[in-house]
Amino acid sequence: MATIPSHALRHLTVTRPWLRKIRCTASLAFCSPDNYINGNADTKTTNNSNSQAFFPKKNQVLELECESLAFKGKGVCKVADSGFVLLCDRALPGERFIGRVTRKKGSYAEVTKLKTISPHWDLVDAPCEYASYCGGCKTQNLSYEAQVRAKEQQVRELLINVGKFSDKSPDFSSIMKPIVPCDIQFHYRNKMEFSFGSQKWLPKELLDQKLDDNENYALGLHAPGFFDKILNVDKCLLQSEPANKILATVQDHWKDPELGLSPYNVHTHAGFLKHLVLRTGRDMKTGLPELMVNFVTSSYKPGLLKLLVEKISAIPEVASIVNNVNTSVGNTSVGEEEYTLYGKSTITESLRGLTFQISANSFFQTNTRQAEVLYKLIEDCAGLRGDGSEVVLDLFCGTGTIGLTLAKTYLPWVLLI
Incomplete structure (x- = not known):
């Protein structure tokens, strides 16, 4: 089998089409770290004659303006005239900010935002109290309309830059359809996975706080960039x-x-509770x-869960409580064995007139409401005759939810593979 030399691999990792062809412009100025620390953000705008050769160094502090959003919600900035791209987590279009270069990866670098100079164009108040820290909803303080526009632009640029479709072609409008927004922005997910952890994530201002073992336990979502630290949450606006x-x-x-429960420690591989997965049907x-x-x-120690099962089963909407046992050192939510502790082993959900039984580890579209819209669009685009002569x-x-919903209306034969 042929091997790829290491220098070629390095080249492959930096020649990302979406990154090379990001179409955005941004202003950039140099800012002395000392000036920033002292609260004096005097800056000097880059000279066009020098910017062609400019590439930021690690730990350099810059004044930037975000122009667009890349994948995973990272803000995109670009060094004027040089083509050098900087990506910043939680930077939003139109926002001017001071950032520090943290990582350099060939043709682009990553920046950590230190201070906002002026906010972005479509600023809204994030309704979730954890939005500033949680990695689940990084753009919650961006209006939903602006989020939709950003996603549509990302798809458009993928079709043009990677798919090589021409936006000048008269057929482009038949390929690039308008995005279909969801009519609800919260409480739409039918599945959420929370993690138990022995290390609670704390903001910087509380890092010196001394916690005993019990106080350091957490149940919630992984803090961004950490596999072992959990942001403790009491509610999530994405779930029901x-x-x-x-x-x-x-x-x-x-x-x-008195319950004798302990969270699983990903370092020592000791502890009992790994995840809490909630599904809504x-x-x-x-x-x-x-x-x-x-x-x-x-x-598998059902006695340890007995009191929790009693408390949870008293909630009227609870129809099933199961226990997945994962004895491996891995921290996945799928177990080798599954036990039913209360009620049924499955729950049900309806999708386009069909009823599905959903088990703990089965895949099902996480946004049932928008899945209905998506499947109707697929049906319309398929243009099926419905005369019994077609096979899908x-x-x-x-x-097989897509094929089954089509078969219900149109087809005698659907092959699910």
Whole structure:
């Protein structure tokens, strides 16, 4: 088998089409670290004659303006006339800020935002109290309309720069369809995975705070950039209100010393609780929400979960409590064995008139409401005659929800592969 030399690999990693062809401009100025620390952000704008040869160095402090969003919500800035791109987490279009270069990767660098000089164009108040720290909703303080525009622009540039479609072609409008926004922005996810951890993430101003073991325990979401630190959360605006009731109930009781529960430590591989996975479905008879609670643990000890099961099962919407046992040192939420501790082993959900049984580890579209919209668009684009003469191949289909919903209306034959 042929091998690729290391210098070629380095070349491949930096020649990213989306990065090379980001179409944005940004202003850049030099800022002395001493001036910034002293609160005196005097800057000197780059000279065009020198900017062609300019490439920022690690730890250099710069004044930047964000022009657009890249993948995963990173703000894109560009050194004038040099083509050098800088990516900054939590920087938003139109925002001017002071940033420090933290990593340099060939043709681009990463910047950490130190201070905002002027806010971005579409500033809104983030409704979530954890938005400033959590990695789940980095652009929550950007209006939803602006988020939609940014996503549409990303897809457009992928089609042009990677797919090599010409936006000058009269057929481009038939390829690049307008984005379809969701009519709800919160409480739409039917599945959320929270992690137990022995190291609670704390903001910088609280790092000197001394915590005992119990106070350092956390249940929530991984802090950005950390696999071992957990941002403790009492609710999440992405999941349903009944799911938040369950999360709050677990938070109220799991640290009780009398229960003898301990979070899994990813360094020492000791501890019992790994994950809390909450899934929201629908009771087909009443139309009301029904929820599954999945405790992922390092071993099977149902006695340790008994009190938590009693507390959670008292919530009317809870229809299923299961225990996935993952004995490996890996920290995935899928276990080698599964036990039903309360109620049913599955919950149900309806999608385009079909009822699906959902188990703890099965894949299902996480936004049921928008999946309905997506599948209707697929149906419209397919242009099926519906006269029984067609066969649809639904490749790499998972549970086959797309093919099954099409078959219900149009087709006698759907092959799910």
